[in-house]
Amino acid sequence: MSKLFIFNTETLSAVFTNHKGKSSLIYAPIIFILMLLAGFYCEAQSPVQLAPPLLKYHSVFFKKAADVEIKFAQQGTQIQYTLNNQLPTEQSEIYTKSIHINKSFTTVKAFVSGDGFLPSEMVTATFIKDGIKIKSVQQSPANKRFQGSGATALIDNEGGLTDMNASTWLGYQEGDVEINMLLAKKQALSSVLINCLQNQGSWIFLPAQISVFYFDESKQSFELLGEQLNAPNEKISTVSCQPIIIAAAKKKKTKKIKIILKGIKNLPEWHAGKGQPGWLFIDEIKLY
Amino acid sequence: MQRRTFIKNSSIAAAGLIYQPSLAFKEDPLLGQGNKRYRLNTHWSKADVAKNPVNDCHEIVQDSKGRIILLTNETKNNVLMYDKAGKLLTAWGSEYPGAHGLTLFNENGTEVLFICDNNRHQVIKTTLDGRVLLTLDYPKETGEYTKAEEYVPTEIAIAPNGDIYVADGYGKDFIIRYDSKGNYISYFGGRGNEAKHLLNAHGVCVDQRNPAKPCLVVTSRQQNAFKRYTFEGVYIDTIPLPGAWVCRPVIKGAYLYAAVLQSNSNLWKQSGFVTILDKNFKVVSNLGGSEPKYADGKLDEMYQTIKYFDYPHDVCVDDEENLYIAQWNSGKVYPYKLSPVG
Numbered sequence: 001m002s003k004l005f006i007f008n009t010e011t012l013s014a015v016f017t018n019h020k021g022k023s024s025l026i027y028a029p030i031i032f033i034l035m036l037l038a039g040f041y042c043e044a045q046s047p048v049q050l051a052p053p054l055l056k057y058h059s060v061f062f063k064k065a066a067d068v069e070i071k072f073a074q075q076g077t078q079i080q081y082t083l084n085n086q087l088p089t090e091q092s093e094i095y096t097k098s099i100h101i102n103k104s105f106t107t108v109k110a111f112v113s114g115d116g117f118l119p120s121e122m123v124t125a126t127f128i129k130d131g132i133k134i135k136s137v138q139q140s141p142a143n144k145r146f147q148g149s150g151a152t153a154l155i156d157n158e159g160g161l162t163d164m165n166a167s168t169w170l171g172y173q174e175g176d177v178e179i180n181m182l183l184a185k186k187q188a189l190s191s192v193l194i195n196c197l198q199n200q201g202s203w204i205f206l207p208a209q210i211s212v213f214y215f216d217e218s219k220q221s222f223e224l225l226g227e228q229l230n231a232p233n234e235k236i237s238t239v240s241c242q243p244i245i246i247a248a249a250k251k252k253k254t255k256k257i258k259i260i261l262k263g264i265k266n267l268p269e270w271h272a273g274k275g276q277p278g279w280l281f282i283d284e285i286k287l288y
Numbered sequence: 289m290q291r292r293t294f295i296k297n298s299s300i301a302a303a304g305l306i307y308q309p310s311l312a313f314k315e316d317p318l319l320g321q322g323n324k325r326y327r328l329n330t331h332w333s334k335a336d337v338a339k340n341p342v343n344d345c346h347e348i349v350q351d352s353k354g355r356i357i358l359l360t361n362e363t364k365n366n367v368l369m370y371d372k373a374g375k376l377l378t379a380w381g382s383e384y385p386g387a388h389g390l391t392l393f394n395e396n397g398t399e400v401l402f403i404c405d406n407n408r409h410q411v412i413k414t415t416l417d418g419r420v421l422l423t424l425d426y427p428k429e430t431g432e433y434t435k436a437e438e439y440v441p442t443e444i445a446i447a448p449n450g451d452i453y454v455a456d457g458y459g460k461d462f463i464i465r466y467d468s469k470g471n472y473i474s475y476f477g478g479r480g481n482e483a484k485h486l487l488n489a490h491g492v493c494v495d496q497r498n499p500a501k502p503c504l505v506v507t508s509r510q511q512n513a514f515k516r517y518t519f520e521g522v523y524i525d526t527i528p529l530p531g532a533w534v535c536r537p538v539i540k541g542a543y544l545y546a547a548v549l550q551s552n553s554n555l556w557k558q559s560g561f562v563t564i565l566d567k568n569f570k571v572v573s574n575l576g577g578s579e580p581k582y583a584d585g586k587l588d589e590m591y592q593t594i595k596y597f598d599y600p601h602d603v604c605v606d607d608e609e610n611l612y613i614a615q616w617n618s619g620k621v622y623p624y625k626l627s628p629v630g
Contacts, residue, residue, distance in 0.1 A: 051592040054553050073578035074593035076317075116317055117594065163552075201556065239555075 049118040053079050053110055055125050059168075060160025060195075060241065061284050063130045065102040070095050070110050077114035083107070088122065104129030128195075128243060130157060132187050132287040139170065139179040146171025148283065154179065159283030162239045164199055168283045171204075177261040177280065183287070186255045189214060191247040191288045192225070194259065197281035199239040200271065205278040206230045207261040212246045215256035222258050232268050232278070241283075257287065318629055319596060321580070324543070324564045324573035326611060326626035328596060332374040333622030340365050340379050345614035345623055347390035347536070348604035351399050351416060356604060356612055358623060359390035359403065366403075367418065372606060374625065380418040384408070389443040389491075389536075390602075395450070395468075402444040404454070409436040411444055411454050413470075424454065427464045429472040443536050445492040445504065447519055453504060457490040463506060463521065476521030477506065484523035487511045491536020495544075497567050505537045505544070512552060514569070527569045531589040532577075534563065540605035542567045547600035547613060548577065551591040558598035562613060562626075563590065575611075575626065597624075 053072040060066070070079050079095035082088045088109050099108060107126040113119040134155045142148060148170040149158055159168035192212045197204050209229050213222035226246040264278035318325040335342075343362040350356055355377060356370040366381030381387070386407025393400055400421060403412045413422035426439035433439055442457030450468030455461075455477075463486075465473040477486040491507035495516075503524060504517045512532050516524040533549040544565040551559040561577030571580035571587060576596040581588040598618035603611055611626040 049595045051551075051559060051595055052554065054589070054591060071578075071589075071591075072593060073581060073588075075321075075579070077593070 047116070047118050050074070050077060050112045050114060050120040052120045052123045053112050055108060055110065055123050057125065057127075057160075059158045060125055060127050061130065061157040061286075062101070062127060063157060065100055066127045068099045068101060068108055068125070068127070070099075070108075072112050074112075074114070077112050077117070079110055079112050081108055081110035085109075090119075101127045102129075125160065125241075126243065128160070128193065128284075128286060130286065131193070132189065133184045134181050134285075134287060135184045136182045137179065137285070138181075140172070140175070140177045142170040143173055146281065153283065154285045155181075157284070159195060160241050161283075162197070162199075162241060164197060164202055164204060164239075164281065166283075169197060169281045170283065172261075172263055172280045172282075173277055174263075177207075177259075177263070177282070179257075179259040179261070179285065181257040181259075181285070181287070183255050183257070186253055187287075188251045188253050189225070189248065189257070189287055190251045191245050192257065192259065193284075193286040193288070194244050194246070194261070194282060195284040195286075196242045196244055197239075197283070198236060198242050199281075200232075200236055201239070203267065203271075203273050203276075203279050204281050205232050205264045205267075206242055206244065207280050208232070208264050209260075209262040210244060210246060211260045213258040213260075214248075214252045214254040215258070216252075216254070222256075223252075225252060225257075232264055232271075235270055259285070317594075319562075319575040319594075319626065320564070320573040322572050323630065324575075325629045326575060327629055329625045329627070330621075332612070332625035333370065333376070334374045335368060335370075335376040335622060340368060340376060342368070342620055342622060344616045345601065345618075345621070346388045346616065347602040348612050348614045348623060349390055349392040349401075350604055350606045351392060352394070354607060356606065356623075357390065357392070357401070357416075358612075358614060359384075359387050361385060361387045361406075362620075367401075372608070372610065378417075384412070389441065389455075391444045391446065393446040402446070402452070404441040404444055406440050406442065406458055409439045409441070409459075411441050411452075422470050424452075424466065424470050427454075427462075427472060427475065430462065430464065430475045432460060432462060432475070432478070442489070443491045443507075445494050447494055447504075448496070448502070451519070453492050455489045455492040455506065457488055457507070457509070461486040461489040463489060463492060463504070463517070465521065474521060476517065476523075483526055484515075484517075486515065491534075491546075493537045493539055495537075495539055497539065497542060505539075507534055507536055507546075509533050509535065509549070514546075527565075528587065529563065529571070529590065530587055531591050532563060533560075535601055538603050538605060540609075543572075543605075544569070545603040545605055545611065547603050548574075548590070548592075549599050549601060549616065551577075553589065553591045558595065558618070559592040560597045560600040560615075561590075561592045562597070562600055562603055562611070 056069040080092040109124045111122045211227045212225040214225045216223045225248045263280035267273045342360040358368045363382045365379035366384040366387045369378045386405040388406045389404030391402045411424040426436040440458035443455040445453045452466040454464045462475045463477045464475045486508045488509035490509040496502045514527040531552045535547040538545045562575040564573040599616045601616040602614045613624045
């Protein structure tokens with residue numbers, strides 16, 4: 001601190017001397033005020049924001065437990081986080097070692113702070129426990145560029161990564177996506193979770209329509225369990241995984257599930273690809 | 289810094305001044321780690337934005353007179369020449385709308401510039417005051433190109449014997465080799481699944497730090513790596529730089545410097561930094577980035593930690609070891625200067 005103080009005095013004296021031809025003690029108070037102003041100016045320029053920390057995990061889906069690491073290799077900073085859905089503050093827990101999660105729908109929210117810097121943006125990830133056992137799955141073939149991890153990609157507990165090039169994503173651009181699932185045995189089903197990627201900048205939107213059907217044995221037909229429509233009105237710049245939950249009004253006993261996803265046929269007016277079909281990315285389905 | 293932000297921050301600082309006067313004289317933090325640490329000056333350029341604006345600041349070099357030469361795709365003045373204190377000395381060039389790559393070469397005592405133009409699909413050799421000496425069109429001799437538009441050169445390197453290597457970093461990722469007169473010799477690289485292939489071959493430089501084994505260092509930006517080749521284009525090895533979208537390698541003394549356009553962990557969100565590697569290609573410092581860590585010889589993922597830069601695109605190291613950072617798509621800012629500390 002004292003070093004810079006001296007530096008400021010010299011610099012300002014020099015400026016003052018240049019202006020008036022010579023400097024004298026009489027100008028000391030003026031120099032002092034100028035110094036304060038200069039300090040004020042430096043301070044006004046200096047606060048720089050920290051970048052967000054990195055959340056590192058294998059998958060947000062887990063059978064028994066998941067471990068989450070938060071990385072930020074910058075001296076003089078600390079990571080703080082919450083697991084209770086509250087926004088983390090400088091009073092929140094300080095991160096020291098990896099977080100062990102075994103409760104479904106636990107959300108990690110973290111940010112970084114440090115002296116002399118503006119705190120970072122918050123990063124977040126929700127961890128999801130396995131549901132009803134699914135015996136087999138069959139889905140419409142994905143685009144050859146985004147094939148996921150293969151035939152069982154939607155039930156392998158792998159995914160929840162915001163990187164669109166992660167090997168877990170199934171990507172679709174044309175036609176409806178049909179997914180058929182067979183349970184190990186007849187079960188009472190209350191909800192279906194479909195994990196989707198939202199990355200509008202890369203033309204990846206949430207499905208325009210999700211319809212979930214269960215097989216009614218008495219009627220020998222598929223009946224609607226629940227439905228959701230998403231209109232892409234809002235421009236969202238952040239990239240995120242969106243676990244969409246379709247809940248049944250009443251629990252239904254069934255052994256077979258059919259899901260129909262409709263992608264966006266025409267990207268909205270505000271989008272660079274307006275009028276063209278959007279992409280739809282999914283990586284996991286859970287039944288509860 | 290934008291005016292609005294300045295005003296906003298001023299009021300915060302004013303309050304701080306009253307209650308915590310010591311804050312006003314707090315030293316700026318240093319950038320980087322170990323013995324490669326720097327102090328940042330974002331107001332280095334004294335150019336008048338009304339007279340000499342910039343668009344994307346793509347690359348910077350220094351000539352033997354000590355002048356700092358900046359290439360921008362602003363056609364009011366594609367080339368700005370500064371002294372080291374940031375005073376603008378001269379400016380020229382209006383015919384390089386896609387000005388991207390800038391390399392200086394001492395040709396038997398005379399310094400010349402090589403400019404890659406993305407939009408013109410050409411490489412242009414000029415004198416230091418902008419007189420055109422040679423123009424290289426798209427390399428149809430390779431048999432890989434059917435039209436100029438497929439060729440989007442981003443960088444040039446000149447071998448000690450005068451051979452010219454052009455990186456087609458936004459085209460087909462080939463490195464094309466010419467003799468000093470511009471006669472086509474050969475090509476290598478290109479896209480594919482083998483180690484010798486490139487993805488976004490954004491930069492190329494000549495590495496003569498080991499006189500027994502001089503080589504070419506080529507950027508494979510989307511693969512977050514540098515790759516080494518012989519002057520004949522034979523692949524040697526890969527230097528992985530996990531997480532870092534490295535631009536061209538710049539060698540000065542024992543070190544290799546590179547602007548990192550952005551971090552893989554935070555794409556297209558102004559997450560750039562600057563990386564410095566020692567002569568063994570070990571990362572020793574990241575300016576505005578994570579402290580480099582190796583486990584069992586493997587480098588940990590690197591990422592931006594402090595938002596000093598948006599999208600750094602090139603580093604110039606001057607004769608006094610100061611760095612100048614040119615940035616792409618970063619609010620048309622002039623280059624920043626970094627001075628070494630300690």
